[in-house]
Amino acid sequence: MKPKAIDMHVHLPTASFLEGSLKPYRALAEQFFRTAVPCREMDEVAKLYDELDLVGVLLGWDAETATGLPPLKNDEVAAVVRKYPARFIGFAGVDPWKGKRAIEEIERAVVELGLRGAKFHPGLQDFRPDDTRFYPLYEKITELGIPAxxxxGTNGIGAGAPGGMGIKLDRTRPIYLDTVAADFPELTIxxxxxAWPWHEEMLAIISHKTNVFMxxxxxxxxxxxxxxMDEARTRLQDRILFGSDYPFITPQRWLGDFDGLDGFSNEVREKILWGNAARILRLDPAPASSTRR
Ligand SMILES: [Zn+2]
Known part of the structure; x- marks a missing residue:
């Protein structure tokens, strides 16, 4: 039996992430999401995803150059995936400012560690995605055949502080991804x-370019x-993916609220919860036990 859904957006609620990579931002992020986010062991998270019958995409994190904070190491993500291969898939955190080292790291993360995507946060990493200085990195990601x-949209991190703790919203405008998508048609973005408040800009990009998803x-x-949600039900139903943003929003809350929405056929629900992600991640249509390529 295939799992019920793929959660495309899962952060590790570990001390290494919350008290390391996110340390100065954590309290305000909790305020923004109006929830306390305690540190947990990944065994506990695996149990939750098991109970909910979900596959979770675990996101690495490396904003070291811009923030001076330690990365959530790709090795740590990979170790969790190795322990729970039926429950988790890993995406590598890449700091684009690390140049050649970033290119080597994404290759190592995919080839040696078995991670299956690259994760960027242009806000926290303080870079504009369409800056051609990062194109060699995108070339490598495209060559590896993984999504990025x-x-x-706006940032929960830094929200509610003077100067937004230095985080510039311009960095996370979707229109810069449109340029990347145009220049890298083979790259899945x-x-x-x-993407609020630029959600319509993002919908325009997705409508225009088949290599872009949300x-x-x-x-x-x-x-x-x-x-x-209207686009997700109709025209863009093949391009929209379920993700929770755990631990800031729990998958049980997200899925419960999604269940309560009218107007989604079972077929469209299935695409959003599973089918679209399975295609991007190149999962076998069958079982959770073969989540590795
Ligand atoms: Zn997130």
Whole structure:
């Protein structure tokens, strides 16, 4: 039996992430999401995903150059995936400012560690995705045949602080991904989150370029702008993906709220919860026990 859904957007609620990579931002992020986010062991998270019958895509994190904070190491992500291969898939955190080292790291993460995507946060990493200095990195990612996920829209991190703790919203405008998608038609790009307040800009990009997708993480489906959900039900049903943004939003909350929405056929629900992600991740249509390529 295949699992119920693929959660495309899962952060590790470990001390290494919350008290390491996110340390100065954690309290305000908790305020923004109106929830306490305690540190947990990944065994506990595996149990939760098991109970909910979900596959989770675990996201690495490396914003070391811009923030001076330690990365959540790709080796740590890979170790969790090795322990729970039926429950988790790993995406590598890559710091684009690390240049040649970033290119070597993404190759190592995929070839040696078995990770299956690259994760960027242009806000925290303080870079504009369409800057051609990063094109050699995108070339490598394209050559490796893995998708790249970029945070889009406003940032929960830094929200509610003077100067947004230095984080510039311009970095996370989706339009810069449009340039990358145009220049790298073979690269699968996932915009993380509904991209508010530029969600219509993002929908335009997705309509225009078949290599671009959106995950719906970070927002309860109840509050995602209506125009996004209308597109998800109809024209863009093959391009929209379920993601929770755990531990800031739990998958049980997200899925419960999604269940409560009218207007989604079972066929479309299946695409959003499973089919679209399975295609991007090149999963076998069959079982969770073969989640590795
Ligand atoms: Zn996230």
């Amino acid at each position: 996920i970029f945070h889009t 996932i915009g993380a989150h509904p 995950d719906l993480s970070g927002w309860s489906p109840k509050y995602i702008p209506r125009v996004v």
